[in-house]
Amino acid sequence: ASQDLLLAAAFVSDAQYNRNIPFRTSPEAVRLYYLYNHWIMRTVTYFFIFLNLSLAVFEEPAVYPLPFLVTSLIEVLCLLVFFGRLTHFAKVTLRNVFWKDTKNICIMVAILLSLTDLAIYGVLRMYNMRSIRWSRIVRPIFLINFAESRQIRRAFRSIRNTLPEITYVFLLFMFSLLMFSLMALKLFGERNLQTAEGLPYFKNYLEIVFDLYVLVTTANSPDVMMPAFDFSSWYALFFIAFVIVNTYIFMSLFLAVVYNNYKKHLKNEIRKLAYMKHRKMIEAFNLLKEEEGAQFVVREARWKQLVKLVAPDISNSHRELLLCISDNEQKGFIDKKSFVQLADLLNIQVITLKIRSHPLGQWMPRVYKSAVSRFLRSMVRHRGFVWTYDVIILINAIFIALDEETPYISYAEWVFLALYIIEILLKVYTYEPRAFFGKNQFWNWFDTLIIFAALTATVLNTTLKSTTKYNSQQILDIVFILRVLRLIRIVDSIQRFRVIMNTLINIVPTMLTFGGLTLVVYCVFAIIGMELFHGKIQFFPASSNVPHALECGNPALKDSLFARGKYCKNNFNNFASSFIVLMELTVVNQWHDILCGGRSRLEPAKLYFIAFHIVMVIIIVNIFVSFILEAFFVEY
Amino acid sequence: ASQDLLLAAAFVSDAQYNRNIPFRTSPEAVRLYYLYNHWIMRTVTYFFIFLNLSLAVFEEPAVYPLPFLVTSLIEVLCLLVFFGRLTHFAKVTLRNVFWKDTKNICIMVAILLSLTDLAIYGVLRMYNMRSIRWSRIVRPIFLINFAESRQIRRAFRSIRNTLPEITYVFLLFMFSLLMFSLMALKLFGERNLQTAEGLPYFKNYLEIVFDLYVLVTTANSPDVMMPAFDFSSWYALFFIAFVIVNTYIFMSLFLAVVYNNYKKHLKNEIRKLAYMKHRKMIEAFNLLKEEEGAQFVVREARWKQLVKLVAPDISNSHRELLLCISDNEQKGFIDKKSFVQLADLLNIQVITLKIRSHPLGQWMPRVYKSAVSRFLRSMVRHRGFVWTYDVIILINAIFIALDEETPYISYAEWVFLALYIIEILLKVYTYEPRAFFGKNQFWNWFDTLIIFAALTATVLNTTLKSTTKYNSQQILDIVFILRVLRLIRIVDSIQRFRVIMNTLINIVPTMLTFGGLTLVVYCVFAIIGMELFHGKIQFFPASSNVPHALECGNPALKDSLFARGKYCKNNFNNFASSFIVLMELTVVNQWHDILCGGRSRLEPAKLYFIAFHIVMVIIIVNIFVSFILEAFFVEY
């Protein structure tokens, strides 16, 4: 019976958290399954996944170089952990299910590939031969394929479902691009025009296609138009037609296709999840059911044992509340229909609004209930209190904008800090502290954390300054940022702004999924980019005396837009730089300049950037926009 | 009775075309109303509206200068026509309705303002005093406010409804921008950094706000980041956070707000239109009804007279079909419920698919039905025929891309032209010509028009060349464009592409509304821009010997990005140039460079651009995207 209870609790827990792992039901398998889902095991797995991904920071070309032996040992350790986790999973799940699941095969292949590559690279290195660490590209597979990353996998599934339709629109878009390029070749090719850099204008078909692709992203507007426009004003019509058709209509069409699929996919996923949840709850019910008259039910005592197992943290009163809802006629048992709802009930956040008296009121009732104290508390509860502090925040904002060097302004900062601390103390004095720091009191937590971080940092900085006469730049920067962040609170005072802010705060967790998606794409492209473009461009600080420092160490870049824009630090020389370049490419502006700088052969760079643009901008950014649209429609 | 019929026909016609003018019902008012709605009157009105708008091309600063007397006479003529149209409308509609309608008041005020301004300007001009033609800014009012421009007014109404919500999001966005600017001032202001042009970096708060506003539009990415990034790589995080929050989240939020309102507004408008339509049809019914048993009905003979009045062009068989639907039990009369549907029935396009025999089959049956002829026709109907021509089109595309100068390639062009003509002749030989050139045979029309235009232009050009040894560049350009356009037809062969293309073709009419909207906004901004920035920058052809020709005639622009990018032709010196600059500003890229070039005082330029960006990009482009999204969801 206790075995059944444990098994039923596992089913309910799976239903509650939308897990979908077909585990074996033997007692030791269930125990292993509990261990598998334990938060420590999950955290350790994620830790090693991110450790494995961040190895790129320490491997050549490194931001912080570590010896090859160290990085390879860490990688082997990571792979061992992944293998252990996979073995654990194999023991939990059914054998044929395990081997049919491509996720597991993917992880195994990735582990094997990584080990093989590591061994080959190590051996070649011993003989002083250099080779490529190509297996680093498979590292994001671990992030995607472990059973925990359901959200990221769902996003990838959504992308896969969108692909066919995207492809049709993309082909049509490419067709339009090729047609316009053909027209451009015919219209401008024989005019002997020159670009602003004195290069021939629109002479070569493939270059025209690329230039017009860049124009679709708007990055070379209006430069690409100017030579033709200078020749005859009427030619502007060609570019206007091009931008309307390709930038406005086709790019909107991409968004429409992605958004349409996103909505459809979301609906399907929600339907599937609801079905899986229902099935798991039925299985749990069948394990615990007893006969009662004509129907099967779960008795109250069993039900309570189950809830204690599934949710050990909830209070007795919370559990009684759940029981009241499930057995609302107080018959002493729960029928099938009510039982199935348990998974959803457990997910509802219950706020215990006990009217607790203030602890100070219990410890020193005479002082706390005196006339002065009561006046103070009514004052804090008054709307004027909020308004006063809004005015103080505004004055603070003005002081921040003013020059820091004037002494009385830096003293004023202490005054503001003191005022904010007094505010928090007064509020804690007035409101019950446990309610004030409740789970969903976002702004209270926000205020308190910001103020105390600012206090700590300011004190630390002052101490450093008085003892060593040295301002720590990092600490000062953090103090500045905290000081400005504190001003955000004023938004909370206006109802309409609060609604929008709450919408934004609520979508943060899901936005992390996009963070994961972006991380995967960035990792892959950063590793390819480093292999292709590493070392082509160097950055030297302004004081450097190295020859060609201003041309990024590359004489070919003399007088290029790249060098003139001082873009030298936009390179693929290490993992961190690559990420920042990819971020700039996501923003799209100037990407053709960033890309063309110092690449001796341009064609691979062009293909690289077009591929990145399609994956990141056309697909992922559009999914992100769809997600914001949908979240806004649901929340607002 | 004939009066009632005329009145009822006016109601039905209004219902059919969704017109909503409360006209008087006296016989002469109804006759005037018919005249008011006549297509000639409407075309004339639109002609004068566009003539009035295009006056800006001929007035100082002019693209094609005309004497002041001529333009002012044309303007007075336009204003007279508008006044006449308004008087006509006043005679048609009820007096109190007329004076309550802001549209009419707007037009009258605009006429008065224009006349006053014209008079003042003329008088001052006689005394050689220059003043500003400020009333030119009210000209778009005529386009918006005449009763015919319902679509554009609806779009403006939609914008007005969106404004409150947009404003809240915009204020929050501005707050975020100001916060980030404050942080930037604190983080980078005291580092003594320099931009790529050697100017101080992030020193002045208002300049930071503007620079970061530009970054939201992505136009100065990554330039604005580079100095801080060069100083310390960690500062890139500030800009990444900025772009995520402001460019990605807030700009998506703007789209969400606009799209949400667009959908809501669309639903309301459709509901309102349906209600108005129903009411008009009931009024028409009440005019024509006769008693029949227990109910009121419209007799068949009357109904036919009515349909003949409302839709004089439709064929007898079409009318019989409508009657069949309305009186489906053939009782000889139409009841209220069926009668109300007439407006919608009239809007349904009926394709008369008569199986007519080919005229050639009637004229020379023996030849047309001979074995050779039948084989030919079955060949044309075969799918292989389409495929053959797709292959021919592809080969043609390759020939177009190849060099034109080689003689046998220019002969090949004649071969392709001949092949295309043969194709059309064969098709007309096979299919019934009237069906082939049916109203909704878009692609047949497209093919035929393109081919015959290309034929005409090619013949014209060859004639010119052989007689005068002179290639007309304009004709050649048109021939090129036509030749490339012909290639589009290949899209029609693939089912999936055809679906997307049809969606795009179907939304073209509504896109004209956005054309109108854009025209209004561009006109207003172009006229303001010309007053503010006229003459600051000059364009000289490359061969010019004028001093400072390379600096756009403005020594202050030496070494500026503006002059280096050869942007001299991007100026506000005339109406056409202003339009193109505004188009470039809509595309957003490089707008800060375009705008800052040569403006002695930058502040008005910055405010001008931010205003244009908010109106055009944040509101109108987002409405356009919403419209494409919605159209796609409905059609696809």
Ligand code: NA
């Ligand atoms: Na851009």
